[in-house]
Amino acid sequence: MSVEPSDKSGSVTQEAAHENERLVRDIMAGNREAEEAFAARFLRPVKAMLLARSRNSDLTTDLVQDVMIEAICALRRGQLREPARLSQFVIAIARNRLNNHYRASVRTPESLEFPDNLPDLSRNADKAEEQERENLAMNAIASLEPIDKTILQMTLVDGLKPGTIAQRLGLKSDVVRQRKLRATRRVIDFVRGQSQTAMPDHIVVGKVT
Amino acid sequence: MTDCTGTLASRYLEQYIQGTLSERESQKFEEHFFGCPSCLAQVEALQVVALKLGGQPRKMPKTPIPWPVRGSALAALAAMMIIGFLGFRVLYRPAGPSVAKVPSVSAPGSGNSLKSDAASLASSTMSRLADLTLPAFQPPNLRGQNGDPHFSAGMKAYNRLDCRSAVDILSQVPAQDDDSLAAQFYIGVCQMQLKELAAASSSLRNVDSAGDSPQQEAALYYLAQIALARNDSTTARHYLARTISLRGDFLVRARAELAGIPAGGALQ
Numbered sequence: 001m002s003v004e005p006s007d008k009s010g011s012v013t014q015e016a017a018h019e020n021e022r023l024v025r026d027i028m029a030g031n032r033e034a035e036e037a038f039a040a041r042f043l044r045p046v047k048a049m050l051l052a053r054s055r056n057s058d059l060t061t062d063l064v065q066d067v068m069i070e071a072i073c074a075l076r077r078g079q080l081r082e083p084a085r086l087s088q089f090v091i092a093i094a095r096n097r098l099n100n101h102y103r104a105s106v107r108t109p110e111s112l113e114f115p116d117n118l119p120d121l122s123r124n125a126d127k128a129e130e131q132e133r134e135n136l137a138m139n140a141i142a143s144l145e146p147i148d149k150t151i152l153q154m155t156l157v158d159g160l161k162p163g164t165i166a167q168r169l170g171l172k173s174d175v176v177r178q179r180k181l182r183a184t185r186r187v188i189d190f191v192r193g194q195s196q197t198a199m200p201d202h203i204v205v206g207k208v209t
Numbered sequence: 210m211t212d213c214t215g216t217l218a219s220r221y222l223e224q225y226i227q228g229t230l231s232e233r234e235s236q237k238f239e240e241h242f243f244g245c246p247s248c249l250a251q252v253e254a255l256q257v258v259a260l261k262l263g264g265q266p267r268k269m270p271k272t273p274i275p276w277p278v279r280g281s282a283l284a285a286l287a288a289m290m291i292i293g294f295l296g297f298r299v300l301y302r303p304a305g306p307s308v309a310k311v312p313s314v315s316a317p318g319s320g321n322s323l324k325s326d327a328a329s330l331a332s333s334t335m336s337r338l339a340d341l342t343l344p345a346f347q348p349p350n351l352r353g354q355n356g357d358p359h360f361s362a363g364m365k366a367y368n369r370l371d372c373r374s375a376v377d378i379l380s381q382v383p384a385q386d387d388d389s390l391a392a393q394f395y396i397g398v399c400q401m402q403l404k405e406l407a408a409a410s411s412s413l414r415n416v417d418s419a420g421d422s423p424q425q426e427a428a429l430y431y432l433a434q435i436a437l438a439r440n441d442s443t444t445a446r447h448y449l450a451r452t453i454s455l456r457g458d459f460l461v462r463a464r465a466e467l468a469g470i471p472a473g474g475a476l477q
Contacts, residue, residue, distance in 0.1 A: 052256065
């Protein structure tokens, strides 16, 4: 998969900007492979973004395809003026789509142009990978001590702060913070470390056992 | 591997998943992870864990016993132990001849032989407590992750138990490298193995002072071991207590060692 490198602050490098320009130009020229490459590159981040913002996996599944279709159609029409800002362009479309969904109760949803010759957005490989990640997540959760699992539930699901968790569990805040940090790191490493399809990583230090 | 150091992910990831990050910071993080596969993978990993955790039943851990109750129980236990100990001393007081032998064992001119015997006994007990064995190292086995070559080479030497070479090679890991803290930790334990205890303490203290890290708990534990090897029970207790407070992988060992340190304070 072609990936846009970024510097430490998250800005797009010169090389990535050229790659974006090429991708945008090829999609405008009607190149199907470029559309496939675009879908392969942006489907996962769009999904992650929609899930983080909506916290609703069903809604995410519905909207992710809409976002990709709208982005591809807009690129075909040459609506992106600065190809180097391709990521920001896709992010903006995703954000608008989500906002429109929430406004839909007071407004008729806009109809989406749905051309026939779109790239495969179902991406079975991604689904298999997702399934694998879910299995690994279950194993990672099972590997946690009960107290760590409770702390992660209270943090990630209930959105509670360590101080509140500490009060509820009768622990010190520092202990909750430490345990939360360690448990978060553990589950992330577990899910990513054991995934056969793991993406390239930051440098990961060895662990003491 | 990207040139991303993971700083944004470590700062924003959890709040982003919780949905508590400000809009501006969310956008900044999104623009970053759209171009950074490793940060994206972290987002995805934590999202799937959060989803799965949301679907799991809640089990509140046992509420800890309130302090007044716990204090009374501990006081009662302590009283029983003292009574038992005193009873044992009364019933099994050593016979006259063996007491008479003690002065003959002491060094000439020493007027405090019993005290020094007790000290040396406690001292040897503490030294025996010290766990100076090298911790195992599991190299990360992830696709596309090679890390710093000095770190990899150093850890190969470490796994061959060639501590001298490991220290030499690991010292070349650049300070700004993500592996530098891990390198510092393994340098510390190698120095400990080589009986360079002062240098080992210094290396491990650096790891501790870096704050929360995967190596911090282990560094505290081995600082305690070095203190035990030096018969410095006060420092050993301090580091063992800090190890216990992190409630991690070394919890059981640290608790057992703390309980095993003989009473009587520092013996240096």
